[in-house]
Amino acid sequence: MADEDAHRRWHESFLPSTLTDSGEPRLLRSFYRYGIYGFTARLTVAEHAVVAKKPGF
Structure with missing residues (x-):
């Protein structure tokens, strides 16, 4: 679980x-699978x- 949080x-x-801006969470899903x-x-187009x-994206 700590790795998932990290x-x-x-x-x-x-x-x-x-x-x-409307108060919704930006991050919908965070995952690690098969490396x-x-x-x-x-995100907006500009964001x-x-x-x-x-870097790293």
């Missing part, structure tokens, strides 16, 4: 905030452009 925090570190880390999040430039 991965979730790592994925959240890419996002501009943990909540959208692949991933997450799904609510995605910023996140996509972050």
